[in-house]
Amino acid sequence: MKKMLSLLKNRADLEIIASWIKEGSTVLDLGCGDGNLLYYLTHSKNIKGMGIEIDLERMINCIEKGIPVVEHDLNQKFDNIRDMAYDYVILSQTIQELQYPDLLIEEILRIGKYGIVSFPNFGHFKIRVNLFLNGRMPKSSVLPYDWYNTPNIHLMTLKDFKVFCKERNIKILKTHYITGNRYRKNLLFPNLFAEGCVILISK
Amino acid sequence: MRKNVGIVKTHYLTVAEKPEDYIKLDSGRKFGPITVAYETYGKINEKNNNAVLICHALSGDAHVAGYHGEIGKKPGWWENAVGPGKAIDTDKYFVICSNVLGGCSGTTGPSSINPQTGKPYGSTFPVVTIGDMVKVQKRLLDRLKIKKLLAVIGGSMGGMQALEWTLRYPEMCNAGIIIAATSRLSPQSIAFNAVGRNAIITDPRWKNGNYYGKKVPADGLAIARMIGHITYLSDASMHKKFGRRLQHKTKFSYDFSKEFQIESYLDHQGTKFVERFDANSYLYVTKAMDYFDVAKVYGKGSLIKAFERIKSRMLVISFTSDWLFPPYQSKEIVNGLMKQQKDVTYINIESSYGHDAFLLEIETEAKVISKFLDATLQKIESNREESL
Numbered sequence: 001m002k003k004m005l006s007l008l009k010n011r012a013d014l015e016i017i018a019s020w021i022k023e024g025s026t027v028l029d030l031g032c033g034d035g036n037l038l039y040y041l042t043h044s045k046n047i048k049g050m051g052i053e054i055d056l057e058r059m060i061n062c063i064e065k066g067i068p069v070v071e072h073d074l075n076q077k078f079d080n081i082r083d084m085a086y087d088y089v090i091l092s093q094t095i096q097e098l099q100y101p102d103l104l105i106e107e108i109l110r111i112g113k114y115g116i117v118s119f120p121n122f123g124h125f126k127i128r129v130n131l132f133l134n135g136r137m138p139k140s141s142v143l144p145y146d147w148y149n150t151p152n153i154h155l156m157t158l159k160d161f162k163v164f165c166k167e168r169n170i171k172i173l174k175t176h177y178i179t180g181n182r183y184r185k186n187l188l189f190p191n192l193f194a195e196g197c198v199i200l201i202s203k
Numbered sequence: 204m205r206k207n208v209g210i211v212k213t214h215y216l217t218v219a220e221k222p223e224d225y226i227k228l229d230s231g232r233k234f235g236p237i238t239v240a241y242e243t244y245g246k247i248n249e250k251n252n253n254a255v256l257i258c259h260a261l262s263g264d265a266h267v268a269g270y271h272g273e274i275g276k277k278p279g280w281w282e283n284a285v286g287p288g289k290a291i292d293t294d295k296y297f298v299i300c301s302n303v304l305g306g307c308s309g310t311t312g313p314s315s316i317n318p319q320t321g322k323p324y325g326s327t328f329p330v331v332t333i334g335d336m337v338k339v340q341k342r343l344l345d346r347l348k349i350k351k352l353l354a355v356i357g358g359s360m361g362g363m364q365a366l367e368w369t370l371r372y373p374e375m376c377n378a379g380i381i382i383a384a385t386s387r388l389s390p391q392s393i394a395f396n397a398v399g400r401n402a403i404i405t406d407p408r409w410k411n412g413n414y415y416g417k418k419v420p421a422d423g424l425a426i427a428r429m430i431g432h433i434t435y436l437s438d439a440s441m442h443k444k445f446g447r448r449l450q451h452k453t454k455f456s457y458d459f460s461k462e463f464q465i466e467s468y469l470d471h472q473g474t475k476f477v478e479r480f481d482a483n484s485y486l487y488v489t490k491a492m493d494y495f496d497v498a499k500v501y502g503k504g505s506l507i508k509a510f511e512r513i514k515s516r517m518l519v520i521s522f523t524s525d526w527l528f529p530p531y532q533s534k535e536i537v538n539g540l541m542k543q544q545k546d547v548t549y550i551n552i553e554s555s556y557g558h559d560a561f562l563l564e565i566e567t568e569a570k571v572i573s574k575f576l577d578a579t580l581q582k583i584e585s586n587r588e589e590s591l
Contacts, residue, residue, distance in 0.1 A: 026544070048544075056550070060570055063548055066578035068516070070537060070549045080538035 008036060012183045013092055013118035016176045016198045020116060021045060025087035028052070028112065030074055030104075031094040035062035042067070050086075075099040081111040092118045092198075096152040102164070109170065109203045118178075118198040123157030123191040142195065158191045165201060174200040206287040208244045211269035211279075213309055215240055218342035226339065229332040229494075236318065239343045240265045240309020241301035244285070245293035247349070252377075252583055254349045255291055255576070256340065257281070257300040258357030258364035261431070261488055262480060264308035267300040268293070283565050290569035291576070296353065301343055303336045303364075305487040310339070313483035314415060326412030331487060333360070333495045337367045341375075353583070354378035354515075354576055358561035359528065360488070363495050366536070370501050373514040378579045380572060382520045383561040385532035386506055386539075387496040392527060395434050396489040399427030403482045412483050424482040425473030432472050437524040437557030441465060506539040516546040516582075518575045520568060522560035523553050548575065 008014040014037050021027060023045050029038050032051030035058075041047045051069040053059050062069040072078070075098060089112030095101050096119055108115040120142045130138035137147045145152065156164075165172050177187040177194035187193055219226045219235030226234050242265045247254060257267050259280065268285035271277040284290040291298055302310035305328070313328035344352070355376050357365040362384025369379035388396070403409055406423030414420060436444075445464040449455075452462070461467045502509025517540055521533035530551050540547040552567050554560040561568065 050541075050544075050547075056567065059548075059550060060567075060574060063518075063571060064574040064578060066582055068546045068548045070541065070547060071551055080541040082542060082544075085544055 008040060012178050012181055013196060013198045016183055017090060017092065017116050017118070018044075020174065020200055021047065021088055023047075026085070027088045027090065028081070028086040029090045029092075030108075031091065032062065032067070032069060033058050035065045035067035035069065037090070037092075038062075038067045039065045074104055077103075078107055078111055083110055084113055086112045088112055088114050088116055090116045092116075093120070093196075095119045096154050096156065098154060101154050102168075105164075105170070105201075106168070109201065113202065114173070115201045116198065117161075117201065118196060119156070119161070120152075120196045121158045121191065121194045122155040123159060124195050125192045128192075158194060158197055161199070169203070171202050172199055173202055205289075207274070207278075207282065208269035208286050208293050210274060211242055211244065211266070211271065213240050213242050213265050213271075215309060216343065216346055218339065218346065226335065226342070228329055228335050230330055232329045234329050237304060237311045237339055237342075238309070238315070239301050239311075239339060241299060241343060242266055242269075242279075243300075243347075244268055244298045245296050247297040250587075251348075251350060252353060252587075253296045253580065254344075254352050255296045255298050256344070256352050256355045256368070257285065257291070257298060258336075258340070258355065258361035258368075259300060259303065260357070260359035260361045261492070262476070263361070264306070265300050265302045265310075266308075268298070281562065283562075284569055284572070290565070290572040291356065292573065295580075296576070299344070299347065299349070301340055303488065304339045305331045305336070305484060305491060307481035307484040312481065313412065313487055314481045323413075323415040325415060325483060328483070328487065330490060332491050333363050333367050334371060334500065336491065337364055337371055340364070340368075341372060344375075350375070352376050352378075353580060354380055356380040356382070356572070357384070358382035359384060359558065360492055362528075363492065366497060367495075369513050369515045369517065370497055370509065373512050376515040377583055378516040378518065378575070379513075380518045380520070380575065381533070381536065382568070383522055383525055383528055383533075383558055384536075385528040386498060386536050388493055389532070392434075393493045395430055395527075396493055399430050400486050400489060402426035402430070403486060406482075409482065412486075414482075419477070420482045421477045424477050424480065424485060425470075427482075427485055428473045428476040428480075429469040432469055434527045435557055435559045437526065437555060439524060439555040440557050440559075443555065444468075506535065507542045510539045510543045510545060513540070513543070513545055516575075516579055517548070518571070519547065519549045520561070520571065521549075521551045522556065522558070522564060523551060524555050525558045525560060527558040 027047050027049045029051045038049035052072045059069050089108045127138040176183045176198045177190050178196040217238045219237050263280050266279045267281045268279035287294045302308040305312045307314050313324045317324045355365045355368040362381040365379050369376045403423035406420035408418050409420040448464045449462050450464050450467040498506040519533050519537050521530040537549040554564040556563045
């Protein structure tokens with residue numbers, strides 16, 4: 001099992017996601033990369049999984065692992081998936097790269113009973129300090145890009161996301177905060193101190 | 204030279220011999236006996252779970268890999284994908300390929316002798332469908348004692364047969380690999396086939412299909428092939444391969460000779476084709492393609508409903524510049540499978556070769572196929588262990 005967990009490459013968010021998913025469920029992973037999470041879940045939790053990816057090499061790595069994977073632009077609707085077709089729909093570290101994040105979240109909760117999203121928190125104090133003192137767009141290990149070449153076109157804070165969910169009547173069922181390589185259930189002033197988060201949502 | 208399966212021979216086997224065993228065609232007519240031309244490579248394993256059936260395209264035959272006569276001569280039509288260590292690895296898998304019903308490369312078709320009359324069938328040959336071709340392949344596998352296929356694979360019309368297999372015999376296919384194909388021809392594709400057939404039928408030598416032993420409708424068949432070839436290429440690949448270059452000269456001759464390279468290429472393809480293909484088979488096989496429509500047959504018009512019965516893992520591959528069976532048609536298959544939450548993988552490979560890409564753009568395609576087959580075999584083996 002430990003060996004299997006190493007598949008998740010010490011990515012705290014993936015470990016949390018894996019721990020939330022129930023045995024034998026159906027899982028759709030949006031932006032599934034090399035298919036490691038789905039492979040792990042297939043063999044440790046007996047789930048039926050499917051991945052969505054656009055990078056060819058990554059798709060081939062999924063195929064090698066026996067993970068079904070389909071090319072699909074996440075900025076497009078999933079006309080090919082029925083309502084509530086999946087138990088869980090995962091969107092890890094991708095939400096900030098989308099053109100229409102709001103539409104995809106609605107779409108996730110149409111095709112899945114639960115949505116699991118993870119994203120970097122732009123409200124973290126280091127980022128705030130950075131912007132305040134330098135007056136330039138902040139960079140960090142999770143956000144290493146310049147303003148002109150960043151794929152992260154829709155950055156938000158933890159608070160932004162919570163407000164968004166409230167406005168849309170989306171229930172936040174669980175939240176885990178990430179600091180460094182660790183994750184925790186409780187954190188004081190999370191919008192200041194969490195570098196990232198994983199959130200379980202439903203309608 | 205890359206490793207290959209060596210010198211191979213086509214085998215022949217007769218199925219549906221007695222009237223009670225005749226195959227019931229989709230048209231309602233019963234038909235037999237049928238001789239099937241086929242080749243096999245590799246060995247069936249002890250568990251009988253490594254058989255791969257390859258289905259050929261319109262002008263293909265049973266000779267998919269290796270050489271006939273001597274090494275280097277007459278390679279199989281998918282020699283770059285089938286063989287030891289290749290995409291469809293004959294060291295691991297037992298590979299079977301047979302010529303289609305209605306064809307002209309050994310399997311019974313319009314040019315075969317009707318045992319009841321002692322003369323070639325010609326136009327008395329029944330109209331067949333892709334489904335009928337698959338029924339004949341099933342009879343062949345029964346005789347070879349193959350109970351379940353690891354995978355059925357095909358490109359173009361071969362992909363249609365592969366799709367038909369997963370629908371007609373879902374219990375028999377662990378995986379279906381559908382390359383550069385469609386679940387039904389678009390009116391545009393039917394139009395090209397219709398022009399090809401018209402070229403043959405209007406050739407005065409066609410004589411209602413009864414030209415055997417006389418001069419064949421070579422002009423009509425050559426034109427049909429030229430039209431076909433145009434649809435297999437792409438605007439970009441024609442630019443690259445021929446441009447506006449002239450053949451053997453630099454100046455226009457201001458006449459109607461075949462001046463441009465593309466003209467002489469098409470002419471050459473047409474002439475070459477007449478030497479190896481029967482005009483009537485071209486009519487029958489293209490008609491079978493036109494009739495193909497799995498939504499109609501299995502889903503009362505709905506592709507999604509049709510796919511409910513599929514039990515195979517599915518791999519769908521398309522090529523970006525294919526305008527005969529464009530990516531959107533593969534995507535339709537994928538969308539239907541996704542709606543049914545089937546095990547489906549879809550890759551749209553970047554290529555400028557057009558429809559022919561499935562034979563030429565081999566690198567990515569080979570990688571994808573070999574990994575998919577490996578993973579499928581692994582899945583079967585682990586399921587087997589669990590059930591033991």
